[in-house]
Amino acid sequence: MASQLNVLLTVLYFVTVIASGFKCSQTFTTKLVGEYVLLPAGIRSSEGTNFTIVNKCKETIWPGITANNNSAGADGFALKPGQSAVFSAPPRWGGRIWARTGCSFNQNGTGKCQTGGCDTALKCSGPGDPPFSIAEFNLGDIDYYDVSLVDGFNLPLVVAPVKGEGNCSAAGCDGDLKAECPPELAMKAGGKTVACRSACNAFGSDEYCCRGAFSDPGTCSPSNYSRVFKKACPVAYSYAHDDATSVLTCSSTDYIVTFCSSRYVNMQFKGYVHSSSNARVLL
Known part of the structure; x- marks a missing residue:
C-alpha cells in the first residue's frame, strides 16, 4: 500500500507541474517515513497537511x-543550517514539533542531546525532555495551532500558515529568550546558556504549574518569570493558562515551522508557497 501511494503521489506531482507549465530543473523524491509522506516544498497533498520545517539556525538541529x-507518526532527523524538510500529516492529525540541540548520534541512531532529547533515540517515539520550545497542532475543519513555552525554551520558533483561510496569524517568537533567561532558570552546557527552564519545570510548585489550588485560570496568574517568556515570544504560551493571545486558528492551509527566526520575517509566508529550489527533503 505504501509503495502504491508513493507512486501515485509522484505521478500527481508531475501532472501538476506539467499542467501549470512549470519547467522542472530539480529532481525530487517522494518518500514514506512512518505515516508521513515527504513531498517537494509547496506541493499540497490532497490527503493531508504539509509541514515545511526550516532551520535558520547557525547550527544543526534535530527536529522531533x-x-x-501515542498514535502513529513519531519521527526525528537531522537538519543542517539552511536546510528544510517537508512532510505530510494525515487528516485530523494532532501533534508536536520541536528542535533538539547539541546532539550526537551513532550510525544506529542512538545518542544524546543537550536539549529536547527523546531518551537516546534519533527517531522520537514519545515526548522530548524539557526545556524546549514546541509547536502544537490539532488539525480539522478548522486547525488550532500554537507555540508553547510551558515546557521551557531552547530556540526561537515561529509557525506561519501558508495560503490559509481565516485569521491565520504567525505564532511564536520575536527574539532569543536565552539572553534574558533568569539565572535560576538557566540550563547551561560548556559555560553558556543552552535553554531556559519554565518556572514550573524549574521549581515544580502548584503555583507555577497551575495545578491543585491554582488549577483555575482565575487563581493561576502570570508570574514575573512567565512575563520574561512573553516578552520574547508575544504569541506563545508563557504559562499554562495563557490562552487568550496564544491559540490561533486557520483552515485549508499548510504550515511553515521555522527555527531561529522571528514572526516579522515569517509574515512573508502568508499567501506564499515556499520555494522548492531552496528546499532539501531529508531522511
Whole structure:
C-alpha cells in the first residue's frame, strides 16, 4: 500500500507541474517515513497537511515530531543550517514539533542531546525532555495551532500558515529568550546558556504549574518569570493558562515551522508557497 501511494503521489506531482507549465530543473523524491509522506516544498497533498520545517539556525538541529495519544507518526532527523524538510500529516492529525540541540548520534541512531532529547533515540517515539520550545497542532475543519513555552525554551520558533483561510496569524517568537533567561532558570552546557527552564519545570510548585489550588485560570496568574517568556515570544504560551493571545486558528492551509527566526520575517509566508529550489527533503 505504501509503495502504491508513493507512486501515485509522484505521478500527481508531475501532472501538476506539467499542467501549470512549470519547467522542472530539480529532481525530487517522494518518500514514506512512518505515516508521513515527504513531498517537494509547496506541493499540497490532497490527503493531508504539509509541514515545511526550516532551520535558520547557525547550527544543526534535530527536529522531533510526535503525534498525540501515542498514535502513529513519531519521527526525528537531522537538519543542517539552511536546510528544510517537508512532510505530510494525515487528516485530523494532532501533534508536536520541536528542535533538539547539541546532539550526537551513532550510525544506529542512538545518542544524546543537550536539549529536547527523546531518551537516546534519533527517531522520537514519545515526548522530548524539557526545556524546549514546541509547536502544537490539532488539525480539522478548522486547525488550532500554537507555540508553547510551558515546557521551557531552547530556540526561537515561529509557525506561519501558508495560503490559509481565516485569521491565520504567525505564532511564536520575536527574539532569543536565552539572553534574558533568569539565572535560576538557566540550563547551561560548556559555560553558556543552552535553554531556559519554565518556572514550573524549574521549581515544580502548584503555583507555577497551575495545578491543585491554582488549577483555575482565575487563581493561576502570570508570574514575573512567565512575563520574561512573553516578552520574547508575544504569541506563545508563557504559562499554562495563557490562552487568550496564544491559540490561533486557520483552515485549508499548510504550515511553515521555522527555527531561529522571528514572526516579522515569517509574515512573508502568508499567501506564499515556499520555494522548492531552496528546499532539501531529508531522511
